[in-house]
Amino acid sequence: MAARWIFRAFGILAFAVSISVFSRSIPMGLGLLLAGFVLLALSGKPRFRLVKTRLEDASLLNEDGTSRQEILRKIKEKEAPFQGNYMVNVVKTERDGAPELGVYVNGIQIGSIQRELAQEILEHMDSFQCVTRFKVIASGAGGTVPEYGAEMVFRFLNR
Structure with a gap:
């Protein structure tokens, strides 16, 4: 249960940071955006x-x-x-x-x-x-x- 909240928090943080990083480096911004998607997917209910x-x-x-x-x-x-x-x-x-x-x-x-x-x-x-x-x-x-x-x-x- 705690691991889900950690994944969710880092996923949201990765989304937020990716927005500010996009202005400096598009590849790094895309990487953070992708990391955010992965972390949020991991935070969901197990299949x-x-x-x-x-x-x-x-x-x-x-x-x-x-x-x-x-x-x-x-x-x-x-x-x-x-x-x-x-x-x-x-x-x-x-x-x-x-x-x-x-x-x-x-x-x-x-x-x-x-x-x-x-x-x-x-x-x-x-x-x-x-x-x-x-x-x-x-x-x-x-x-x-x-x-x-x-x-x-x-x-x-x-x-």
């Missing part, structure tokens, strides 16, 4: 809002019996069919009568969005743009079988 979340229900089995942990391990280790690019999708589903957001990679469910964030995300789905970050993480002490999860960042358009 995007980022929401970071972690995957839930990654330890469950899918309806067909596939292990979500095994799928996440394959993604992390870049094993077939995840050695190249893959597509991450969020799909509205239902569980125990409540709305849920399932996370799918190449059409295979790997978990769901944290319930605390799911309602907020559902309310703003009209401004949802994309998943900007998806990273499989592994936790566990040395020598034990790691438990896999994922971190994701969603990008929403500010309106």
Whole structure:
């Protein structure tokens, strides 16, 4: 918030100084005018809002019996069919009568969005743009079988 006011103040100052500088040097005056436009643009409301979340229900089995942990391990280790690019999708589903957001990679469910964030995300789905970050993480002490999860960042358009 404070950074916006600083950008705005310097932008206005650059406009004011550019007027007096134009009489002495047109290139310098144009440079200050351009700087003023840039600073005022930066002082506005951010275009995007980022929401970071972690995957839930990654330890469950899918309806067909596939292990979500095994799928996440394959993604992390870049094993077939995840050695190249893959597509991450969020799909509205239902569980125990409540709305849920399932996370799918190449059409295979790997978990769901944290319930605390799911309602907020559902309310703003009209401004949802994309998943900007998806990273499989592994936790566990040395020598034990790691438990896999994922971190994701969603990008929403500010309106």
